[in-house]
Amino acid sequence: MAGRQIFNPDGFCNVTEDGKTVGFSFAFKAQYYRGFTLSILRDIAVTVDDENFNREDIRLTVNGETFTLEECRTVIDPDYRWEFGDFATVTVLKEGGLSAGSHHIHAHQSIAPSYMPFTIEADCDADFII
Amino acid sequence: MRIKRSVSLYSYQDEYYNHQLDLEGCLRETAKTGATGVELLAEQMIRRFPLPIEDEAFRAKWFGWLKQYGLEPSCYDAFLENRIFDNRTLTVKEQIKMMERDIRLASLLGFKNLRTLVSTPMDVIEGSLEYAERMGVIIGLEVHAPFSLNSTWADGYLELIHRTGSKFFGFIPDMGIFCKNIPDVVREKALRHGAKPECIRIVDECYAERVAKGFVKIQYDLNLGKANMEYRLANGMAEMMKAVKKAGGGPADLAYAGESFTYSWSDPQDLIDNIAYIHHTHAKCYNTHPDYVETAVALDEVVAAYKKAGYDGFLSTEYEGGEHLRDAFEADSIEQVRRHQEALRRAIEG
Numbered sequence: 422m423a424g425r426q427i428f429n430p431d432g433f434c435n436v437t438e439d440g441k442t443v444g445f446s447f448a449f450k451a452q453y454y455r456g457f458t459l460s461i462l463r464d465i466a467v468t469v470d471d472e473n474f475n476r477e478d479i480r481l482t483v484n485g486e487t488f489t490l491e492e493c494r495t496v497i498d499p500d501y502r503w504e505f506g507d508f509a510t511v512t513v514l515k516e517g518g519l520s521a522g523s524h525h526i527h528a529h530q531s532i533a534p535s536y537m538p539f540t541i542e543a544d545c546d547a548d549f550i551i
Numbered sequence: 552m553r554i555k556r557s558v559s560l561y562s563y564q565d566e567y568y569n570h571q572l573d574l575e576g577c578l579r580e581t582a583k584t585g586a587t588g589v590e591l592l593a594e595q596m597i598r599r600f601p602l603p604i605e606d607e608a609f610r611a612k613w614f615g616w617l618k619q620y621g622l623e624p625s626c627y628d629a630f631l632e633n634r635i636f637d638n639r640t641l642t643v644k645e646q647i648k649m650m651e652r653d654i655r656l657a658s659l660l661g662f663k664n665l666r667t668l669v670s671t672p673m674d675v676i677e678g679s680l681e682y683a684e685r686m687g688v689i690i691g692l693e694v695h696a697p698f699s700l701n702s703t704w705a706d707g708y709l710e711l712i713h714r715t716g717s718k719f720f721g722f723i724p725d726m727g728i729f730c731k732n733i734p735d736v737v738r739e740k741a742l743r744h745g746a747k748p749e750c751i752r753i754v755d756e757c758y759a760e761r762v763a764k765g766f767v768k769i770q771y772d773l774n775l776g777k778a779n780m781e782y783r784l785a786n787g788m789a790e791m792m793k794a795v796k797k798a799g800g801g802p803a804d805l806a807y808a809g810e811s812f813t814y815s816w817s818d819p820q821d822l823i824d825n826i827a828y829i830h831h832t833h834a835k836c837y838n839t840h841p842d843y844v845e846t847a848v849a850l851d852e853v854v855a856a857y858k859k860a861g862y863d864g865f866l867s868t869e870y871e872g873g874e875h876l877r878d879a880f881e882a883d884s885i886e887q888v889r890r891h892q893e894a895l896r897r898a899i900e901g
Contacts, residue, residue: 425565425877454564455595460635494637499599506568535634536670538776 435518452543557588588625627657734837
């Protein structure tokens, strides 16, 4: 059984800055049926191989601009909507990044469309290789 | 005049998500079904919303496509993002400005109907009516399960219509309020997730009982969570959950039981009673079989009511079955919409 694709299979990698590995990143699609301003993105939580990460260490990149989850709360510019069907890149700060080899990711999205009495909670899982 | 057929591009969301169809591709597929109307969720398929709609070059492209594919704009689906910031709800004035923006955007793309959601405060609708009239766009409140026509919930809006005398506000029924049973794709999903046939049977029987007895209708309350919970309890949710648990129900069973409340049955006579206020319709569908029978919606009865009432608006296919497949399969919305349009054609012309 093959459900629809959520993660970009080519998107998993370590992130290097000034020659140092500062974290890892992946790209996935929002599990909602329209594009939305980042201001209604309530949360992204990431677990890799049972390791949880702090909310402050998560960055979201949309259309070439990078925001912390805290900053997302006020992003309403049309240029930085999370468009329907588009991958957004998530970067997680983690000194040294992920080890080479196989990993499992569990990433949770929480989106709050104004008309809904509850938030959309989506659990996204994938195995990947660094 | 005969009832017209439209397709809501919402229907093609799985193909759009997978980048198999873009906006033009969706219009092309719509035209292939024989529909003459198109319904759009601008926030779904127009990037950098709302900027392109303000752009003449984009609009020239849009109207060029409509001409090329022989389509007429039927309804613009707006999302009043009145909680765009997480620390407050926009003021009524801010919301009216947002509604007026959406009315203007709809008008720029040639739409004469705008769908608004049940979360839209009545003051915001009333405050936008004058502008709607000026722009020639009718605001339609979506009547989506668990809401229904001929209810105290709907009475508040009728009072608004009668008090203002406005012809620019009405209802957009969603055919999910005419479900005789829970869609088969929902049941199959539950089984795939480990639900027990015994628990499924309990939930299906409870649904059949609600249909037979008549649903207790939802009350008006802007606190939608509260209104929904009271509605569920009034329709026997607590007893049903207890029975499911007693039969050994786990998470998949309880999820199916909870989901059963997202469908409802109203008497199609409600359409006839309210036809003066119905300017557009969401022809919701979940799984149309190869013999053109929809799994849950009593399409023939519903279309018969529209015909009897003399409705001359659009019935707009809104395929929503994909969300019950995509954990395991690829949805084929193109085929589902084709079948549903054929089912609509037969019901309208038959």
